[in-house]
Amino acid sequence: MAVALRRAQLEAVALNPDEYRAIVHALGRDPNDLELGMFGALWSEHCAYKTSKALLRQLPTEGPHVLQGPGENAGAVDIGDGLAVVFKIESHNHPSAIEPYQGAATGVGGILRDVFAMGARPAAILDALRFGPLDSGHNRHLFHGVVAGIGGYGNCFGCPTVGGEVYFDAGYADNPIVNAMCVGIVAHDRLRRASADRAGDVVLLVGADTGRDGIHGATFASVEMDERSAERRPAVQVGNPFLEKLLCDACLRLNELAGVTAIQDLGAAGLTSAASELAHRGRRGIDLDVERVSRREQGMTPYDVMLSESQERMLVVVRPDAEAAARQVFDHFELHADRIGTVKAGGRIRVRERGTLVADLPLKALVDGVPLRSPPAAFPDKQPAPVMPAIEEPEAVLLDLIASPNLRSRRPIYRTYDHQVQDNTVFGPGFDAALLRVPGTNRALALTTDGNPWYVALDPYEGTKAAVAEAARNIVCTGARPIAVTNCLNFGNPERPAVFGQLQESVRGLADACRALELPVVSGNVSLYNETSERNIPPTPVIGMVGLLDDLSKRCPAGLQEDGDLVFLLGETREELAGSEYLRLLGAPAEGRPPMVNLEMERRLQAAVLDSITRGVLRCAHDVSDGGLLIALAESALFGGRGLRCPGIVGPVSREALFFGESLGRVIVSVTPRRVPELQRLMANRHIPLQAIGVVGGDDFQVGPDIRVPMDMLRRAWETGF
Amino acid sequence: MKTGIVVFPGTWSDRDCAHAVSEVLGQPARYVDHREDSLDDLELVILPGGFSYGDYLRCGAIARFAPVMEAVTAFANRGGLVLGICNGFQILQEARLLPGALLRNASCEFRCEWVNLRVEQSESAFTLDCRPGQLLRIPISHGEGNFFADPQTLETIEGNGQVVFRYCAPDGRVTNDANPNGSLRNIAGIANARGNVVGMMPHPERACEALLGSVDGLEVFRSAIHALRRVAV
Numbered sequence: 001m002a003v004a005l006r007r008a009q010l011e012a013v014a015l016n017p018d019e020y021r022a023i024v025h026a027l028g029r030d031p032n033d034l035e036l037g038m039f040g041a042l043w044s045e046h047c048a049y050k051t052s053k054a055l056l057r058q059l060p061t062e063g064p065h066v067l068q069g070p071g072e073n074a075g076a077v078d079i080g081d082g083l084a085v086v087f088k089i090e091s092h093n094h095p096s097a098i099e100p101y102q103g104a105a106t107g108v109g110g111i112l113r114d115v116f117a118m119g120a121r122p123a124a125i126l127d128a129l130r131f132g133p134l135d136s137g138h139n140r141h142l143f144h145g146v147v148a149g150i151g152g153y154g155n156c157f158g159c160p161t162v163g164g165e166v167y168f169d170a171g172y173a174d175n176p177i178v179n180a181m182c183v184g185i186v187a188h189d190r191l192r193r194a195s196a197d198r199a200g201d202v203v204l205l206v207g208a209d210t211g212r213d214g215i216h217g218a219t220f221a222s223v224e225m226d227e228r229s230a231e232r233r234p235a236v237q238v239g240n241p242f243l244e245k246l247l248c249d250a251c252l253r254l255n256e257l258a259g260v261t262a263i264q265d266l267g268a269a270g271l272t273s274a275a276s277e278l279a280h281r282g283r284r285g286i287d288l289d290v291e292r293v294s295r296r297e298q299g300m301t302p303y304d305v306m307l308s309e310s311q312e313r314m315l316v317v318v319r320p321d322a323e324a325a326a327r328q329v330f331d332h333f334e335l336h337a338d339r340i341g342t343v344k345a346g347g348r349i350r351v352r353e354r355g356t357l358v359a360d361l362p363l364k365a366l367v368d369g370v371p372l373r374s375p376p377a378a379f380p381d382k383q384p385a386p387v388m389p390a391i392e393e394p395e396a397v398l399l400d401l402i403a404s405p406n407l408r409s410r411r412p413i414y415r416t417y418d419h420q421v422q423d424n425t426v427f428g429p430g431f432d433a434a435l436l437r438v439p440g441t442n443r444a445l446a447l448t449t450d451g452n453p454w455y456v457a458l459d460p461y462e463g464t465k466a467a468v469a470e471a472a473r474n475i476v477c478t479g480a481r482p483i484a485v486t487n488c489l490n491f492g493n494p495e496r497p498a499v500f501g502q503l504q505e506s507v508r509g510l511a512d513a514c515r516a517l518e519l520p521v522v523s524g525n526v527s528l529y530n531e532t533s534e535r536n537i538p539p540t541p542v543i544g545m546v547g548l549l550d551d552l553s554k555r556c557p558a559g560l561q562e563d564g565d566l567v568f569l570l571g572e573t574r575e576e577l578a579g580s581e582y583l584r585l586l587g588a589p590a591e592g593r594p595p596m597v598n599l600e601m602e603r604r605l606q607a608a609v610l611d612s613i614t615r616g617v618l619r620c621a622h623d624v625s626d627g628g629l630l631i632a633l634a635e636s637a638l639f640g641g642r643g644l645r646c647p648g649i650v651g652p653v654s655r656e657a658l659f660f661g662e663s664l665g666r667v668i669v670s671v672t673p674r675r676v677p678e679l680q681r682l683m684a685n686r687h688i689p690l691q692a693i694g695v696v697g698g699d700d701f702q703v704g705p706d707i708r709v710p711m712d713m714l715r716r717a718w719e720t721g722f
Numbered sequence: 723m724k725t726g727i728v729v730f731p732g733t734w735s736d737r738d739c740a741h742a743v744s745e746v747l748g749q750p751a752r753y754v755d756h757r758e759d760s761l762d763d764l765e766l767v768i769l770p771g772g773f774s775y776g777d778y779l780r781c782g783a784i785a786r787f788a789p790v791m792e793a794v795t796a797f798a799n800r801g802g803l804v805l806g807i808c809n810g811f812q813i814l815q816e817a818r819l820l821p822g823a824l825l826r827n828a829s830c831e832f833r834c835e836w837v838n839l840r841v842e843q844s845e846s847a848f849t850l851d852c853r854p855g856q857l858l859r860i861p862i863s864h865g866e867g868n869f870f871a872d873p874q875t876l877e878t879i880e881g882n883g884q885v886v887f888r889y890c891a892p893d894g895r896v897t898n899d900a901n902p903n904g905s906l907r908n909i910a911g912i913a914n915a916r917g918n919v920v921g922m923m924p925h926p927e928r929a930c931e932a933l934l935g936s937v938d939g940l941e942v943f944r945s946a947i948h949a950l951r952r953v954a955v
Binding site for chain 1: 771835865933
């Protein structure tokens, strides 16, 4: 069949004529409709990373503790005591834009499955969210729907939501960002790879029946959105967290059985992707019989079955002699399982319906054969620095800033999430990083997500470096040492040169920062085509990071602890105001150079802070980030419920930059007076500037002669709701 | 104190309760499957929190038909100690082992946060170690914890001293501001008339280690241990 005749069909599966030719070349014939649909799904940007793959090769993915890097359902890193942490972050932006509750809920569901497919018990969820300003009714609808969806799924499933972040910016109107990260824990010898490497094994489909929901969701996630996108609401899946919990418990039980070869979740591109990847990883083939798949409705075609993205389904591959034992597990959890196929020698996927072969494709072409795209990139000229208006009333600015949507307390959001279930949450949401006890040990994991969208918008390279550095700094402030990274790259339409330029620069920044801080990237996800009616989102790389604290007694809180303690600023303040919350509050245009991170100095700072915490010198540590120094000080005071007296903060920069600039590589700490010499020595050893800031105590937050705010007034401003 | 922790499909506080009872308190415990019909080996039965059967109908409405609930009812009627936490409290009400109902939170939102509880009586099996007026800091985590009862029932349980815990301010005053979910008279937990069955919305199993923020939940479990010893003597 000629390419021209199939253009409409190609558009429906978001493939271009070159890709079609590549398919014909690989097959030696034209694909039938089902085969074309399968290619469309697996060759979608979402599944195949065809635009980003070449860039991602720059990322460091190895390290002495890495047990599993990218390419599996999730990454895994050794955390001692024979245990591994398994984690990944993933986007669910497009579905959430159309149907915020279910979009966000199934985003959480999908990432949970990725983690328990690896044999790990999900231990924590984090969410990185971006919305348009809340003065619009539609944005409020998206915001409330997404927050409710995350809570609805995680709370019912029984996995604590311990952290994340949310920013509001006009650039996300109509195209919210919903990234969910899941972290699980597993014994090394139970860590499982989803690889069907034994011909003759039985393929079981477990969990929900298959419906028509989500057909071509992966494709939908790989095209820009327009006014017709709402019509794709049926492409958004509906979540059932109750079923997912049963599925998780069953998979963890299965993981103890001999004869279970592989467990793979069904996510984007449904059965097509799960079956193909399982078999391809194991260098085998797979035969499927769609007739055996239990359905929710009648009249479903093989196309519907193969491309459905119905949630809460897993593929379980077992040796034939282990099927009975596996079925006992499913019966215990009252789960339904269909025997839908067999692992075969040879690298083909064959789909049959009532004995008729309806698809027959080489897995190598289907899974790995997509021609990579390298679209043209453009790099805008650097913008001039913005003109700074001087602050007249710093106290009013402080109160306005701390009440602003991007800085005010996130409690109204996280108190709707169960952040304690499983009894391991030592530091919950709202701090630099969450701290989670590793069950049965004296260790803890520190978890965070970060990504300041304005720094990246001003300079994708510097902004992404900053995100990595900040995530690491957040982890270090708890006393833990950063061990590995996952990332979600949310960008606009890469076919636009400026957007592809952003992606290129951002990945370069990610690679450089991870190399400098010796952090392997073990998993990740790319979400492109975040474009609505020709408007692209600001470039939004989100860094998820995991840290390890070897001794829980060496943890460090973020809030001021004791009256009379002395507060110090570590690090250097520069004349950097571009990209700050302060300028945003003033309504200044987003231009200029964002704060720049010096990775060598960052390393020294983080080492010095960790050293000080380990020696018990610090009573608290808090990263200086969005909002600048005064906001960080105010947060520490609010966290600890204690006042602070700063006689007057001076520095070599303007008062605006000193109070509200967001220079990176800074941490505020408090120490008991007698340990000050030790702190000075530890900082001097690593050449970290240290500046005395104030004394803990009193009922006010006081800075010099100009700012004196009663703590309860500060708290009221901070606790402005959403 | 041989403890049974009932697991319905969708229960998730089972492991936390087991951790508190066996790891923290060093008492023997086992899980009880929802299909079991005998609890003869047990002295204390806990119905933990979670979303039994997804709570897709009404919280606890399906769980109460599970085979194990007949055994729980018989166990309670024999005077066995039964503690329902969160979803477990909802199930005990659905099973008519405790009066009243738990409605959607007045905020219409799920709430997970620390609350202060005032112990109202020290006669129940789960407050024996406390003194009336004692404050406990224990977290809640629920969307449907808004205690409701008709006026007559409310008077009965108040008159009988069946109200075990009320939400209160840090200084012990029972105020509207301290009420996280709209519960009538700030009721957070109640007992049956006999005092051997208690239901509470807060999660004592989450407040058993200083590392996690409070050890006040231990009072609830330790009271049960003492209640059993008292029976034995």
